[in-house]
Amino acid sequence: MRIQLNPEKCTGCQICENFCSFKHEGAVWPARSRISVLKWEEEGVFIPFVCQQCERAACAEVCPVGAISRDGKTGALEIDGSRCLGCKMCVTACPFGGVAFDPDRGRAYKCDLCGGDPECVKMCPTGALTFDREEKSALARKRQGAEKLARYIEAIGR
Amino acid sequence: MRYKGYIGKYLEVDLTTGDIEMKPLDEGLVEGYLGGNGIGARFLWDRVPEGVDPLSPDNLLIFSTGPLNGTLMPNSGRMELIFKSPLTGIYGDSNTGGFLGPELKFAGFDLVVFRGRSPSPVYLWIEDGRAELRDARHLWGKDTFETEELLQKELRDPGIKVACIGPAGENLVRYASVQATTTRSFGRSGGGAVMGSKNLKAMAVRGFGPVRIADPERFYEVAKRSHFGIRGNDIYPAVSRYGTPGIVSIMNNIGRFPTKNFQLGGYDEVEKINAETLRANHFVKDIACFGCPVGCDKIYRVDEGPFAGLTVRSFEYESIGGFGASLLNPRLDAIMKANDICDRLGLDVISAGRSISFAMELYQRGILRKKDFDGLDPAWGNMDAVFELLHRITYKQGIGALLAEGTRRAAAEIGQGADYYAMEVKGQEIAAQDGRAQQSMGLAHATSNRGADHLKGFPTIDETGYPAEAERRYGRQYLPEMADPRSTKYKGYLIKDGEDFAAVVDSVGTCKSGGNFVLAQIYWPDVAEAVRYATGMEIDEAGLKRIGERIYNLQRAYNALHGITRKDDRLPRRFMEEPNYQSTPEGSVCRLDEMLPEYYRLRGWDEENGLPTQGRLRQLGLDDVIARLGPRLKA
Numbered sequence: 072m073r074i075q076l077n078p079e080k081c082t083g084c085q086i087c088e089n090f091c092s093f094k095h096e097g098a099v100w101p102a103r104s105r106i107s108v109l110k111w112e113e114e115g116v117f118i119p120f121v122c123q124q125c126e127r128a129a130c131a132e133v134c135p136v137g138a139i140s141r142d143g144k145t146g147a148l149e150i151d152g153s154r155c156l157g158c159k160m161c162v163t164a165c166p167f168g169g170v171a172f173d174p175d176r177g178r179a180y181k182c183d184l185c186g187g188d189p190e191c192v193k194m195c196p197t198g199a200l201t202f203d204r205e206e207k208s209a210l211a212r213k214r215q216g217a218e219k220l221a222r223y224i225e226a227i228g229r
Numbered sequence: 230m231r232y233k234g235y236i237g238k239y240l241e242v243d244l245t246t247g248d249i250e251m252k253p254l255d256e257g258l259v260e261g262y263l264g265g266n267g268i269g270a271r272f273l274w275d276r277v278p279e280g281v282d283p284l285s286p287d288n289l290l291i292f293s294t295g296p297l298n299g300t301l302m303p304n305s306g307r308m309e310l311i312f313k314s315p316l317t318g319i320y321g322d323s324n325t326g327g328f329l330g331p332e333l334k335f336a337g338f339d340l341v342v343f344r345g346r347s348p349s350p351v352y353l354w355i356e357d358g359r360a361e362l363r364d365a366r367h368l369w370g371k372d373t374f375e376t377e378e379l380l381q382k383e384l385r386d387p388g389i390k391v392a393c394i395g396p397a398g399e400n401l402v403r404y405a406s407v408q409a410t411t412t413r414s415f416g417r418s419g420g421g422a423v424m425g426s427k428n429l430k431a432m433a434v435r436g437f438g439p440v441r442i443a444d445p446e447r448f449y450e451v452a453k454r455s456h457f458g459i460r461g462n463d464i465y466p467a468v469s470r471y472g473t474p475g476i477v478s479i480m481n482n483i484g485r486f487p488t489k490n491f492q493l494g495g496y497d498e499v500e501k502i503n504a505e506t507l508r509a510n511h512f513v514k515d516i517a518c519f520g521c522p523v524g525c526d527k528i529y530r531v532d533e534g535p536f537a538g539l540t541v542r543s544f545e546y547e548s549i550g551g552f553g554a555s556l557l558n559p560r561l562d563a564i565m566k567a568n569d570i571c572d573r574l575g576l577d578v579i580s581a582g583r584s585i586s587f588a589m590e591l592y593q594r595g596i597l598r599k600k601d602f603d604g605l606d607p608a609w610g611n612m613d614a615v616f617e618l619l620h621r622i623t624y625k626q627g628i629g630a631l632l633a634e635g636t637r638r639a640a641a642e643i644g645q646g647a648d649y650y651a652m653e654v655k656g657q658e659i660a661a662q663d664g665r666a667q668q669s670m671g672l673a674h675a676t677s678n679r680g681a682d683h684l685k686g687f688p689t690i691d692e693t694g695y696p697a698e699a700e701r702r703y704g705r706q707y708l709p710e711m712a713d714p715r716s717t718k719y720k721g722y723l724i725k726d727g728e729d730f731a732a733v734v735d736s737v738g739t740c741k742s743g744g745n746f747v748l749a750q751i752y753w754p755d756v757a758e759a760v761r762y763a764t765g766m767e768i769d770e771a772g773l774k775r776i777g778e779r780i781y782n783l784q785r786a787y788n789a790l791h792g793i794t795r796k797d798d799r800l801p802r803r804f805m806e807e808p809n810y811q812s813t814p815e816g817s818v819c820r821l822d823e824m825l826p827e828y829y830r831l832r833g834w835d836e837e838n839g840l841p842t843q844g845r846l847r848q849l850g851l852d853d854v855i856a857r858l859g860p861r862l863k864a
Contacts, residue, residue: 084517086521103439
């Protein structure tokens with residue numbers, strides 16, 4: 072599973088960043104959050120962005136010591152901190168900024184899906200982040216797309 | 230600094246010399262005053278004595294966060310700005326939402342204190358523990374939107390948070406705002422003019438550091454409980470969907486929607502400007518401040534007509550009241566335009582709108598004549614004249630120069646009984662909150678330390694009657710009167726408690742509209758817990774109440790230094806003598822004198838002069854206040 076992003080519902084409140092960083096760093100530290108809300112203020116476009124746990128993961132493939140592997144249970148690509156060299160190849164390889172580097176600890180970090188119960192999803196007030204089976208989320212999007220049609224049919228139907 | 234939640238450092242910027250000091254935040258100070266509003270009030274008391282002109286270099290301009298800013302608590306993005314007000318001449322403050330406060334803490338500072346006056350325009354650039362003053366001559370004269378955009382380019386970071394003034398602040402309009410990331414405002418009391426008087430155009434902030442918490446586990450639980458409490462509150466869906474414009478129809482229904490400069494309590498064309506119409510015709514998207522699950526802010530767009538293409542945000546009830554009903558203008562797009570002009574020029578929408586409705590009423594009464602308006606037609610509802618007046622106020626042209634002084638000074642200048650139509654208390658214009666239709670609101674305006682204000686006492690539970698919330702907060706014994714907007718009983722208690730609680734909320738850095746007063750989910754015990762676990766300070770509910778009361782008394786004492794006494798706790802005669810027939814068929818006025826004695830008694834203030842007694846000040850640990858105010862205070 073992955074954290075699904077529904078940017079059209081994002082209000083830019085950054086609650087996800089606050090709770091993510093708190094869970095992982097023990098402090099409110101948006102700059103170290105695994106998830107980030109990117110903002111285009113003028114247009115009112117806010118996009119929450121977080122590692123999508125790629126099927127072919129560049130970060131894992133490029134790691135010289137094999138420190139990045141998939142958790143069998145959650146499906147998250149996790150970094151083994153004890154093996155990480157701090158070489159930052161994963162940071163460079165990820166095309167989405169899904170991996171970042173912690174200069175204090177000298178190692179890379181990324182979203183680990185909080186062991187299967189992601190904090191950001193739990194606290195998101197608008198449904199901009201969801202954590203569901205892929206099939207279910209595809210259906211939800213279809214439903215969203217079809218809503219207008221449903222209302223239209225309802226209006227003229229009887 | 231032993232306490233968490235705080236960064237423990239603040240900046241003191243001397244604009245005259247260009248010196249910037251980094252100072253440790255004093256533990257005793259935060260124990261006594263928390264932060265935000267409280268620390269700002271203490272700095273004013275200590276360092277800006279009576280006799281200092283608010284627009285002189287000796288005034289302070291204090292950007293101040295609290296221990297909960299930038300934390301997990303819901304709506305922890307609110308920040309204070311404290312200064313001596315050029316509008317009222319007494320204690321002044323203003324508060325903004327958005328992201329500026331948290332960003333300042335992430336950048337490594339709790340407060341920024343400005344003093345002096347720069348020889349030429351400058352801005353302060355704060356980035357991750359460093360600060361420098363930079364030349365702002367190229368920004369001077371630019372509006373707030375242009376200023377932010379230029380700073381984003383200059384500093385090459387779209388993520389910077391900016392507080393800046395527009396031309397109104399530069400030109401020392403007494404109710405100029407400081408805009409925080411353009412559409413959010415430190416609106417009230419004229420902080421923008423203070424900033425302009427210091428030749429300070431802007432403050433830009435960027436930070437990548439943490440806010441640390443003393444007891445992460447317990448704090449997390451309080452924060453989470455507060456989030457889900459707010460999200461489960463009965464009125465959450467409505468507040469979230471409509472924001473503050475949601476109360477337009479509600480206020481109109483109870484005759485509490487000031488119309489035609491408070492000549493009426495309701496507007497017959499309200500359907501054209503209410504939240505439902507706004508949403509149906511202009512809604513684009515929900516947006517939220519830092520850490521806010523409510524998202525009362527929206528983006529609205531005008532698609533057709535003369536203002537097609539106009540986009541506004543942070544478009545609130547007060548703009549709809551001030552530039553709609555109060556001017557007899559039923560066009561939402563024109564209200565949005567006025568709001569946009571105020572944001573860009575850096576004007577407080579409340580005082581600006583009220584200054585114009587004042588001028589229009591003077592024209593209606595024949596006190597001002599057409600020639601006074603240099604070719605404009607100041608007839609009710611003429612929005613072209615309103616747009617032009619906003620510019621003339623900003624650039625102090627013709628009648629604009631007079632209106633830029635605020636209604637109290639303008640009325641004194643005009644004479645001929647103009648003061649009757651100046652809807653202000655202590656020099657601050659009254660928001661769209663009629664104290665005749667809701668008695669407690671009248672008391673709130675009269676006693677607020679920054680002049681007329683609905684947000685200090687912030688009586689929400691008796692607006693339309695929330696007996697359940699009244700019972701939960703105050704107890705069954707105060708019902709039904711406490712929740713009845715027309716009753717004066719127990720309103721002294723309601724306002725005193727509200728003022729103390731608001732002082733605390735504004736000092737910790739959370740939002741009064743998002744959980745503390747509106748969506749009244751979070752109250753004394755919750756804030757006490759949050760502060761205790763965030764900071765590690767030994768504080769309980771009683772201790773927190775004492776701090777709220779201390780802050781409020783210190784502000785009052787500061788005002789007393791400037792000659793404020795009971796005689797100033799009054800309302801415009803219109804509120805006291807001219808019935809509002811939209812509120813009740815028989816007409817209602819504000820019965821202030823039925824409420825004030827209870828208020829003073831609960832405050833432990835002398836009923837005769839309205840000042841804190843020495844005894845109460847001593848209880849609050851304000852012995853130095855006694856020493857300074859001396860014989861003016863009763864035992």
